Amino acid sequence: MFALIAQWRDWRPPLLVAILVGIAVRVLLLFTAANDSWQPVDFMESFRPAGEAVLNGEDPVLASEGGWHFLPTIPYVYGILLWLGIPWEYAGRLVTVVADIVLIPLVAKLAGGPKASLRALQYALNPLALLVASIHGQVEPVALVFGVAAFVVARGPGSPDRVGVTTRVVAKVRRGMSAYDLRSGLHRMLGSGGLLHRALLPGATDRADLKRAALAGLLMGLALCAKSWPIWLIPGMLLLLPHLRARVAALFVTGLVPVFFLVTLPIFAGTRLDQIPEVINTIQDIRPIVGEWGWTPHFTEGNWDLRPELASFGTNLIYLCVVGVVLIWRRADPIDMTTAILLIFMVVTPRLGAQYLLWFMPFLVARPTRWAWPAIIGVSFWAAYGYIYMTQFDTNTWWALHADWSRASIVLLPLLVMAMPWGRRAPAAPQLAPPVRTRETSST
Template sequence: MEYAVLTGIILVAGVVLALVAQWRDWRPPLWAAVLVGIAVRAVLLFTAADDAWQPVDYMESFQPAGVAVLNGQDPVLASEGGWHFLPTIPYMYGILLWLGIPWVYAGRLVTVIADIVLIPLVAKLAGGPKASLRALQYALNPLALLVAAIHGQVEPVALVFGVAAFVVARGPGSPHRAGITTQVAVRLRRGMAAHGWRSSITRVLGRGGLLHRSLTPVSGDRADLRRGVFAGALMGLALCSKSWPIWLIPGMLLLLPNLRARIVALFFTGLVPLFFLVTLPIFAGTPLSDLPKVIAEIQNIRPIVGEWGWTPQFTGGDWALEPTMAKLGTYAIYLSMIVVAYLWRRADPIDLTTALLLIFMVVTPRLGAQYLLWFMPFLVARPTRFAWPAIIGVSLWSAYGYLYMTQFEVDTWWALHSQWSRASIVLLPILVMAMPWGRRSTPELAKPVRVPVKQQVGSPA
């Protein structure tokens, strides 16, 4: 990579500025943070696009998907396994290519614009008096710069929709919310003690019971349902970009104020991906008979391990097709997610989501450097004691792969890769420490705020 030194200087300067801003408690205007983010991303985009080295998947997987859309072909099938997701992002690629923008710029424009939009969204996610500081720190986040502007990976697109879903679901009021409370369980236990289990079940499931009241429309809940619709649609768009935002759904649902809004949000979360799937024959020219092939290709995930964490220790630091390791890692993900969801069940849904994403990085058997961006907006918005060691650690590891290893020919690259991938195990305990251990519960007073009916129609507060 020809511009590795310039890129490294920009990344290091950004980290230093972000840490100084933390130390000095700078709170710049939000527009200033956005302008800083635009400036550094623009510089890195143009230098990366002008470089002789281009990421392999960017050129051989993403570009064919965009060209397929431009030619009226299915992006999943025409890319010959290069694109394993719904066609939402290839549609964007196709439009930019149709406008005559060269691919080395077009593909990165999609991710860079999404990452710029994430800057104010991180401020919204953080809330409170330090919101603009968090926006500046994300604007300078080295991993975000590498993934969006250098690699052109699509994580920022999935994140921009996912974080927006959180912001919409939380709605007005305090930026801090309670997780799952114990009030319902306490009332059920008391009811069973006083009336017996049969009567208690009737009180929950019968007419006029707890479930019936939760599903019955009440005056003034239209705004809550509207939040559910928009939050669900945004989360659905996140799932159209990649499949991993499924881990964001629990936090989004918990941020919504009631059961009806959560049901509506879950419905639209599934409806949007279904829409993009069934409209493939209209917008991508996919024959109806090929839809099963598209679904099968999206579900086809090869069990490649050896890039990160514990699996390189068994593969010698090289990529390997190891179905057994991949299966064990998948089971470990499910088990750890259940444990973390239980431990953080009473936490703010944003802290729950941060914990879920971080533990995924610790136990996953397969990971690319871009995956480490998943937790960044959440950890930057709500930093923990070890947030910055984790941010700097994963950024250094990723930058070594992006900037240093790309200087060498294939044989040297593989030799460096074996050391680099095995060294990632050092980061696992740091990611565990960066989890929001001190925020495993939130005072139950921090509940969602229902906007009074008069205020909903525009009268002053």
């Protein structure tokens, strides 16, 4: 409600005020949730064992019996907080609350322009962010804080409006392939002195560009160490970088970070070398549980169910739709393309927890569309019903309410489709095209 009033009144407080407001409401909810008799099941039975495993010098993935099926980056922090003697009900939420507070200025940076502080205030008061970070203690804010920071770094200084794949790049490729047969065209593209070779040559700002790319890649790699879903953010981050050479560097560093945390498991987590394949298999194993959200509850009568055929169909549908979105928004601002990717994921996914809906929030709040706030309010009310109302009842009543709650989520899917940035599928202005790079003169 306050976020909508801020939109209506066009409030633009100093960024510090937005941050302090965000801190106040998150800390208040953290203390309330930590002292509540109800605690989320995964928070207590999956996340806490992972933190205790690190504290005891054990592998967090194996010791939690698969309850934690990500890399151990966040459990390391859990372990440190538990070692300091902070009770779990506070320690587990402290990680997500701090990350969500850092997201407030990052949303302002992501938005840019004169309304940056308004967007920061709106994220500070975002009801779904408050529920996920302060009540559930889910780790989505940690993945997002690194992912959004990667976008901010990759974009660098200058106008907050950028373009994706420009028509100039497409025209170069077409010219390279036209008027030649396939073999000579490929040589012109990929051979020595071809378009790809020239694109990889260092430019006048190469050192600064590569530093920026490496930092963006490091941040995105840390996002992937928190959870696996930030892989959907990588295309947008790469498009924000100035040239192909920087994108290759960023992609390399992005992949290097998870590998580092994996190979150092024997040093920091007490994992034996022969256990690493088992850890990898556990991380990769995703049970095909459906029936929580969208179209699958109508096949499961609103209950959770192991339905591999629905999970497989939905996963393939995700890949197909994401490819379609990338093609449709390829020329758009990479942030808008990323928003569209995350929203279409929510629409077609066969399995989803309420915390997943936070994925698109920083991007949609930073660059709102016409239907952004109906979508934000809709998913926030749906999540709040599950987090606040349903948890007041016993198990049998909860399951009865869940059947209707999960099936009701289908009415939100059209809102998410309408909230996609349909009006921003092309660059805002031709002058937004990136400048031509100046090549360094070779001495050979």
